[in-house]
Amino acid sequence: MTFFKVRELSKKYGFNYAIKDISFELEQGEFFTLIGPSGAGKTTLLRLIDLLEPPTTGEIEYNGWSLNSLTKKQKVTARREMGFVFQNPICFNVTVKANVEYGLTLRGLSQDEIDEKVNRAINMVGLHGFEERKASTLSGGEIQRVALARTLATEPNLLLLDEATANLDPSNVALIENAIQKINRERGVTVIMATHNFFQAKRLGDSVGFMLDGEMIEIGTADQIFNNPSDNRTEAFISGEMIY
Amino acid sequence: MMVFFEALVEALYLIFSLDSEVWGIMLLSLRVSGTATFLAACCGIPLGMFLGLRVYVGKRIINNLVNTFMGLPPVVIGLFVFLAISRSGPMGFLGLLYTPTAMIIAQWILATPIVTGITMAAVRSVHGKYRDTAISLGASEWQLWVTILKEARISILAGICVAFGQAISEVGAIMIVGGNIRFSTRAMTTAIVLQTRMGLFGMAIALGLILIVLAFLVNLIFTMLQEGGEIVR
Numbered sequence: 001m002t003f004f005k006v007r008e009l010s011k012k013y014g015f016n017y018a019i020k021d022i023s024f025e026l027e028q029g030e031f032f033t034l035i036g037p038s039g040a041g042k043t044t045l046l047r048l049i050d051l052l053e054p055p056t057t058g059e060i061e062y063n064g065w066s067l068n069s070l071t072k073k074q075k076v077t078a079r080r081e082m083g084f085v086f087q088n089p090i091c092f093n094v095t096v097k098a099n100v101e102y103g104l105t106l107r108g109l110s111q112d113e114i115d116e117k118v119n120r121a122i123n124m125v126g127l128h129g130f131e132e133r134k135a136s137t138l139s140g141g142e143i144q145r146v147a148l149a150r151t152l153a154t155e156p157n158l159l160l161l162d163e164a165t166a167n168l169d170p171s172n173v174a175l176i177e178n179a180i181q182k183i184n185r186e187r188g189v190t191v192i193m194a195t196h197n198f199f200q201a202k203r204l205g206d207s208v209g210f211m212l213d214g215e216m217i218e219i220g221t222a223d224q225i226f227n228n229p230s231d232n233r234t235e236a237f238i239s240g241e242m243i244y
Numbered sequence: 245m246m247v248f249f250e251a252l253v254e255a256l257y258l259i260f261s262l263d264s265e266v267w268g269i270m271l272l273s274l275r276v277s278g279t280a281t282f283l284a285a286c287c288g289i290p291l292g293m294f295l296g297l298r299v300y301v302g303k304r305i306i307n308n309l310v311n312t313f314m315g316l317p318p319v320v321i322g323l324f325v326f327l328a329i330s331r332s333g334p335m336g337f338l339g340l341l342y343t344p345t346a347m348i349i350a351q352w353i354l355a356t357p358i359v360t361g362i363t364m365a366a367v368r369s370v371h372g373k374y375r376d377t378a379i380s381l382g383a384s385e386w387q388l389w390v391t392i393l394k395e396a397r398i399s400i401l402a403g404i405c406v407a408f409g410q411a412i413s414e415v416g417a418i419m420i421v422g423g424n425i426r427f428s429t430r431a432m433t434t435a436i437v438l439q440t441r442m443g444l445f446g447m448a449i450a451l452g453l454i455l456i457v458l459a460f461l462v463n464l465i466f467t468m469l470q471e472g473g474e475i476v477r
């Protein structure tokens with residue numbers, strides 16, 4: 001059975017489509033990377049999937065479960081299956097540790113379980129020793145890693161990443177990429193990752209989707225998209241010739 | 245100049261000799277304004293959260309209304325409360341006129357819009373900032389409200405301090421509904437008005453100084469809360 005499915009999903013803001021008629025399917029454990037120029041609709045697509053906004057039309061199906069027209073309570077349950085690291089993450093005005101605990105506290109776990117999961121997540125993103133720091137004193141890259149740890153601590157089955165390494169230096173990019181890859185391979189977490197970094201999209205993605213002006217132009221294996229694209233707009237974009 | 249110095253000396257003497265009338269007046273002021281502010285917080289925080297987070301239509305009108313109520317002149321509040329509780333008024337049978345309870349009601353009406361308005365603005369801005377983060381991490385609706393309340397707590401506390409400051413320094417409302425009766429409804433501000441008019445500057449200055457110190461303390465407590473809020477998670 002297909003693990004995750006999006007069918008003819010569209011979102012309109014005023015008269016403009018932010019995304020239009022997007023359809024794709026993912027197997028459990030698949031790593032899907034999304035590329036496309038700024039304004040293509042990557043963030044919008046991820047926001048609709050995480051049920052932060054309702055689609056204008058179209059359907060989302062998670063593990064055989066339609067995510068359309070859910071009750072408030074069901075939406076919370078569905079969101080707790082997923083994790084979303086935003087393009088511009090925001091920390092609560094508390095310590096790093098309290099930030100990472102947040103999602104677990106919401107789920108009502110025992111303090112022992114919380115401590116264990118928080119420790120693991122903080123170590124995964126290389127923030128050991130930052131536990132008691134106030135979030136307001138963190139650098140941009142540190143905030144991004146706290147946000148990632150906060151999401152990973154909740155152990156989502158579908159991980160949505162929006163430019164999750166954009167603010168990081170190369171060694172931290174490698175650390176985070178490894179951490180995400182490990183979760184994907186060892187725990188079978190399905191990942192959808194929007195990125196502006198072609199190398200990252202290629203390195204991590206089992207499959208890659210190219211978006212342009214709200215539409216999904218082409219989906220294929222990483223090899224196919226980067227070495228042998230079938231649409232000339234894809235080719236123009238990855239060769240850097242597309243002017244936008 | 246001599247008059248002023250004599251009055252100042254007398255004022256300090258009244259304060260440090262713990263003059264029973266001065267301290268009685270101060271305690272009444274604190275009791276009335278403190279109770280009124282407490283009740284205002286009990287109503288204003290939920291009301292402000294509701295208006296800020298739950299009302300989607302007519303935001304503009306609500307803003308205007310709340311702002312108008314925030315700026316109601318105390319004398320006008322005093323007038324309406326007086327009309328409501330005077331013997332021939334709709335609530336006259338309660339016999340509240342010229343009692344501390346009447347003063348509490350008037351100041352509660354003064355303070356509630358202040359707490360409501362500041363809470364409303366604070367929760368709206370916090371909601372805008374944290375809504376997506378909280379719910380994507382799995383917050384249910386009421387967990388989101390708790391999170392918002394926590395993140396907005398410093399601003400809300402500031403609102404409570406402002407409301408208390410307004411209440412304790414207000415004259416018009418309690419003058420009308422309390423009647424400034426000695427040993428019963430005479431508060432600091434109304435006492436200062438009366439004593440100044442009678443030329444009893446010593447006691448007026450003593451009460452004025454106490455009022456200033458109280459204002460300073462409220463500010464100090466607020467600043468400490470603010471810093472504590474930053475340090476404590």
Ligand SMILES: Nc1ncnc2c1ncn2[C@@H]1O[C@H](COP(=O)(O)OP(=O)(O)OP(=O)(O)O)[C@@H](O)[C@H]1O
Pocket residue numbers: 013017018019036037038039040041042043044045087
């Ligand atoms: N709330 C909104 N109201 C109006 N238009 C919006 C809104 N959100 C997004 N859009 C528009 O939808 C389009 C897609 O935006 P989106 O943020 O999804 O792009 P993106 O692919 O994530 O871009 P980037 O790579 O810069 O992050 C843009 O043209 C944007 O201006």
Ligand SMILES: [Mg+2]
Pocket residue numbers: 042043044087162
């Ligand atoms: Mg984006």
